[in-house]
Amino acid sequence: MAVTRREFLGSTLAATAAATASTSLLVSCAQQQEDLKRIDLSGVTWKKGVCRFCGTGCGVLVGVKDNRVVAVQGDPENPVNRGLLCVKGYHAPLILYGADRLTKPLIRRNGKLEPASWDEALDLIATRWKEIIEKHGPDAVAFYGSGQWTIEEGYAALKLMKACIGTNNIEANARLCMASAVMGFMTTFGSDEPMGCYDDFEKADVFVCWGNNSAEMHPVLFSRMTMARETRQGVRLVDIAPRRTRTSEVADLFVQIRPHTDLALANGIAYLLVHRGYIDREFIEKHVVFKRGKTDIGYGTEDGFKFKDQPERITFDEYVAFLDDYKPQRVAELCGVKVARIEELAQIYGDPATKVVSLWCMGVNQHVRGTWMNNLIYNLHLLTGKICKPGSNPLSLTGQPSACGTVREVGTLCNRLPADMLVTNPEHRKKAAEIWGIPEEKIPAKVGYHTVEMFRALDRGEIKSIWIQVTNPAQTLPNASRYIEAMKRPDTFIIVSDVYPTETTEVADVVLPSALWVEKTGLYGNTERRTQHWEKMVDPPGEAKPDVWQIVEVARRMGYGHMFDFGGKPLEEGLFEEYRKFTLGTGKDLAPYEVYKRVRGLRWPVVNGKETPYRYVEGYDPYVPKGAGISFYKNKKDGGRAVIWARPYEPPAEEPDEEYPFWLTTGRVLEHWHTGTMTRRVPQLYRAVPEAYCELHPDDARELQIATGDLVRVVSRRGSLQLRAKVGGRGTPQRGMVFIPFFDEEKLVNLLTLDAFCPISKEPDYKKCAVRVEKVG
Amino acid sequence: MKRSWLEWLHKRDPRATRMLAVVAVIAVAVAMVMVGCGQSGQEEVTGRFRADLRAYYGAPPVIPHPVEALGRGNCRACHEQGLIYQGQVAVARPHPYVGECRQCHVEQLPVEPKVKNSFVGLAEPERLPRAYPGAPPLIPHETRMRANCTACHGPRGHPELRTPHPRHWTECMQCHVRPEPGVEPPVVNNFATLWEATR
Numbered sequence: 001m002a003v004t005r006r007e008f009l010g011s012t013l014a015a016t017a018a019a020t021a022s023t024s025l026l027v028s029c030a031q032q033q034e035d036l037k038r039i040d041l042s043g044v045t046w047k048k049g050v051c052r053f054c055g056t057g058c059g060v061l062v063g064v065k066d067n068r069v070v071a072v073q074g075d076p077e078n079p080v081n082r083g084l085l086c087v088k089g090y091h092a093p094l095i096l097y098g099a100d101r102l103t104k105p106l107i108r109r110n111g112k113l114e115p116a117s118w119d120e121a122l123d124l125i126a127t128r129w130k131e132i133i134e135k136h137g138p139d140a141v142a143f144y145g146s147g148q149w150t151i152e153e154g155y156a157a158l159k160l161m162k163a164c165i166g167t168n169n170i171e172a173n174a175r176l177c178m179a180s181a182v183m184g185f186m187t188t189f190g191s192d193e194p195m196g197c198y199d200d201f202e203k204a205d206v207f208v209c210w211g212n213n214s215a216e217m218h219p220v221l222f223s224r225m226t227m228a229r230e231t232r233q234g235v236r237l238v239d240i241a242p243r244r245t246r247t248s249e250v251a252d253l254f255v256q257i258r259p260h261t262d263l264a265l266a267n268g269i270a271y272l273l274v275h276r277g278y279i280d281r282e283f284i285e286k287h288v289v290f291k292r293g294k295t296d297i298g299y300g301t302e303d304g305f306k307f308k309d310q311p312e313r314i315t316f317d318e319y320v321a322f323l324d325d326y327k328p329q330r331v332a333e334l335c336g337v338k339v340a341r342i343e344e345l346a347q348i349y350g351d352p353a354t355k356v357v358s359l360w361c362m363g364v365n366q367h368v369r370g371t372w373m374n375n376l377i378y379n380l381h382l383l384t385g386k387i388c389k390p391g392s393n394p395l396s397l398t399g400q401p402s403a404c405g406t407v408r409e410v411g412t413l414c415n416r417l418p419a420d421m422l423v424t425n426p427e428h429r430k431k432a433a434e435i436w437g438i439p440e441e442k443i444p445a446k447v448g449y450h451t452v453e454m455f456r457a458l459d460r461g462e463i464k465s466i467w468i469q470v471t472n473p474a475q476t477l478p479n480a481s482r483y484i485e486a487m488k489r490p491d492t493f494i495i496v497s498d499v500y501p502t503e504t505t506e507v508a509d510v511v512l513p514s515a516l517w518v519e520k521t522g523l524y525g526n527t528e529r530r531t532q533h534w535e536k537m538v539d540p541p542g543e544a545k546p547d548v549w550q551i552v553e554v555a556r557r558m559g560y561g562h563m564f565d566f567g568g569k570p571l572e573e574g575l576f577e578e579y580r581k582f583t584l585g586t587g588k589d590l591a592p593y594e595v596y597k598r599v600r601g602l603r604w605p606v607v608n609g610k611e612t613p614y615r616y617v618e619g620y621d622p623y624v625p626k627g628a629g630i631s632f633y634k635n636k637k638d639g640g641r642a643v644i645w646a647r648p649y650e651p652p653a654e655e656p657d658e659e660y661p662f663w664l665t666t667g668r669v670l671e672h673w674h675t676g677t678m679t680r681r682v683p684q685l686y687r688a689v690p691e692a693y694c695e696l697h698p699d700d701a702r703e704l705q706i707a708t709g710d711l712v713r714v715v716s717r718r719g720s721l722q723l724r725a726k727v728g729g730r731g732t733p734q735r736g737m738v739f740i741p742f743f744d745e746e747k748l749v750n751l752l753t754l755d756a757f758c759p760i761s762k763e764p765d766y767k768k769c770a771v772r773v774e775k776v777g
Numbered sequence: 778m779k780r781s782w783l784e785w786l787h788k789r790d791p792r793a794t795r796m797l798a799v800v801a802v803i804a805v806a807v808a809m810v811m812v813g814c815g816q817s818g819q820e821e822v823t824g825r826f827r828a829d830l831r832a833y834y835g836a837p838p839v840i841p842h843p844v845e846a847l848g849r850g851n852c853r854a855c856h857e858q859g860l861i862y863q864g865q866v867a868v869a870r871p872h873p874y875v876g877e878c879r880q881c882h883v884e885q886l887p888v889e890p891k892v893k894n895s896f897v898g899l900a901e902p903e904r905l906p907r908a909y910p911g912a913p914p915l916i917p918h919e920t921r922m923r924a925n926c927t928a929c930h931g932p933r934g935h936p937e938l939r940t941p942h943p944r945h946w947t948e949c950m951q952c953h954v955r956p957e958p959g960v961e962p963p964v965v966n967n968f969a970t971l972w973e974a975t976r
């Protein structure tokens with residue numbers, strides 16, 4: 001008994017364990033009391049909104065009293081979550097009330113950020129940008145936004161850069177999380193975003209998670225899976241991952257693979273599907289073509305890296321011959337799993353009676369072959385015809401609340417225009433120019449800098465100024481020290497709009513205080529193509545202003561006021577209605593603004609007031625011709641067919657060796673959102689996970705004589721970091737691998753990570769680099 | 778333990794291993810509560826304390842004890858049926874199973890955030906007046922996520938919330954109802970005044 005108790009306490013970090021030992025098992029009331037101020041129920045109004053955090057897109061009812069948010073409820077009428085939230089969603093009201101909210105514009109003078117008026121700050125930005133553009137051209141300025149931008153904010157920024165200033169230098173942090181998903185969709189289906197939707201959670205027989213710890217990252221969707229298992233016979237959950245997580249603990253089958261070998265595993269499953277007669281020939285003949293692209297495509301670790309794929313058609317037989325490299329024995333060795341496991345997976349995908357939903361997010365996307373890995377998962381569904389069927393679909397989960405709605409649909413990326421259009425396509429530029437009422441030549445055909453290259457260009461001096469909104473790149477860019485130094489330099493002019501001080505505001509020249517969540521009106525678009533609206537409910541603190549207002553005010557001062565004049569309509573509505581024009585008739589159609597005010601979101605395409613739960617499927621998707629059954633109509637260049645890609649296994653950019661013997665993988669924890677800017681200011685969430693730690697496998701810990709709570713130094717070729725070790729916590733990495741979450745600004749794990757990226761999507765690989773672990777003292 | 782009979786069992790029937798884990802953890806949890814209470818004295822956990830575990834009325838309570846070392850299954854060990862030991866109450870789960878308890882309920886380490894937070898949360902609702910003395914009390918709180926009344930009001934609920942008539946606990950809602958918040962009846966009812974007058 002005594003041992004149990006000791007182990008119990010040993011589980012909390014050493015720094016805090018000492019404090020616990022003398023107190024009761026229960027948290028002392030006095031400590032809690034301090035956070036508790038209460039207001040009575042009378043006069044509280046409830047309005048519908050969307051959770052501020054993850055891409056699940058849960059509906060909330062926000063309780064407001066006296067111009068303050070006092071509570072939220074899960075919205076029982078919202079089909080996404082039907083009244084349930086996760087701990088972050090429930091504590092969202094508290095993110096508004098951290099004591100150090102930014103409430104006044106700040107300008108750096110003599111090295112110090114000092115309060116200034118809005119006029120001063122906005123005039124300064126407009127003047128500096130005009131100067132820079134005059135001297136160095138429009139490509140010397142850049143915008144770096146976010147998948148947490150509202151749709152209107154993203155659209156305003158896109159219009160400022162591409163239509164007014166005339167540069168494609170606009171990117172968003174979704175490049176760091178969803179770019180591989182986008183390129184996976186574009187290369188396989190010719191259009192971004194899923195065919196399936198959340199309805200599949202109640203219809204599937206097996207859920208296969210590929211490198212996705214949804215128990216922590218998409219908790220409400222995870223509940224829908226576990227509830228499906230509780231309520232229906234034979235429902236199973238499979239977890240394929242290198243690290244044992246809460247998802248693995250709940251899964252019926254956990255397949256622990258070596259890092260990066262998912263490429264081989266997917267091809268290995270495809271090999272078995274083909275050779276065991278598990279494929280759906282009729283589906284393949286009607287709906288699929290086969291292709292291969294370049295191989296040995298590099299990692300982008302050098303400045304100015306360029307890559308262009310060369311797709312070529314191959315026959316089915318050629319594809320089968322390609323799979324010969326992925327015979328079960330070889331795959332088993334590469335992945336470190338038993339052959340029987342691969343067979344089990346092949347059977348799940350292959351059995352015509354089993355409805356399968358594959359789910360993935362950062363494990364697959366933050367991958368130096370992320371686009372390939374997306375392609376390979378689609379292959380499994382296309383080979384077996386388990387796609388575009390309610391209950392059987394691949395579902396690419398999105399991380400941020402509007403990575404889909406804003407970044408991917410609006411197209412706030414260096415190569416894109418709204419609704420799947422590309423700056424390199426003259427037709428697309430023409431359409432955009434028409435809607436914007438500008439000459440076609442104004443929109444440059446040259447692709448801008450993608451995120452990593454954008455910050456490299458800042459370092460090289462090609463970009464002079466970046467305006468950063470709703471994101472914190474000084475904490476999230478891989479190999480961050482180079483880019484932090486670049487932002488600090490006096491010859492770079494960094495503008496940051498945010499709600500709290502961050503690592504990035506630290507290095508900014510101008511800081512603009514922003515309105516947060518329900519302090520402004522907005523629309524978010526989630527994983528399942530659902531566009532959801534909320535109205536402003538409370539005033540922002542002090543002089544804080546919505547990001548969209550900031551963009552338009554700078555535009556006005558640069559002489560582009562007329563581009564944002566919507567004839568007296570509220571700005572948000574005017575922007576959305578204009579953006580909507582891009583979507584109509586494209587299969588990505590959005591509803592009129594007014595409609596979103598009333599409904600609990602709608603899944604696009606919305607045609608004649610009807611949403612589309614399943615894309616490409618007759619009877620659901622109005623764009624599918626009668627009698628076609630299924631049509632990948634957006635992939636015109638392949639005759640409305642989807643593509644099965646021959647994509648090989650290629651090694652990662654960096655692998656453990658003698659000097660750096662461990663894999664380092666990074667990620668989130670349930671309680672914290674991204675860099676912790678908001679959630680670390682919520683006492684309940686802060687106390688749940690106060691600091692970043694280094695998770696080790698128990699055998700590695702024993703070998704290194706490291707125990708939970710010990711101080712360790714983790715060193716990579718790029719930097720080093722000291723933090724506490726954790727063994728046997730909520731996750732257990734496999735042997736030879738450590739995990740560090742990235743939320744903690746006092747322990748910047750991205751000083752260690754490598755800025756290698758997928759050559760096709762340009763998304764960095766935060767999941768794999770080599771480190772060594774030393775015990776300190 | 779190497780992969781052995783456990784894995785074999787899991788393959789045959791995954792639910793059996795899950796049950797096994799629950800049983801194993803019950804033993805550990807009971808032991809811990811015993812040890813824990815030994816140190817913390819025998820105070821009764823009050824209603825005030827319960828409210829203090831929430832950021833606001835409607836927020837999921839935080840977990841007032843360490844949990845991480847226990848792994849999966851530990852919550853259900855005490856909170857599936859509810860448990861009282863030496864005055865400490867582990868209430869049963871009042872809402873349907875959602876898969877992962879810790880997606881809403883999180884452990885709290887005894888550390889203070891660096892930044893203060895000035896959030897003011899909604900208070901728990903007050904009790905509602907009865908129609909007359911002896912009339913069944915009305916339900917003052919939301920019933921969503923609280924469908925299992927006996928979790929709190931049954932014999933293993935918190936002392937001050939326990940029903941005085943546990944034998945009829947099967948259909949609570951046949952006598953106790955939840956008035957729709959903010960709705961006033963269109964017609965005034967004078968019963969209460971008449972009742973007062975007759976006394």
Ligand code: SF4
Pocket residue numbers: 051052053054055056057058081084085086087088089090217218219220221
């Ligand atoms: S699952 Fe995501 S959207 Fe839902 S409440 Fe949690 S963080 Fe918010």
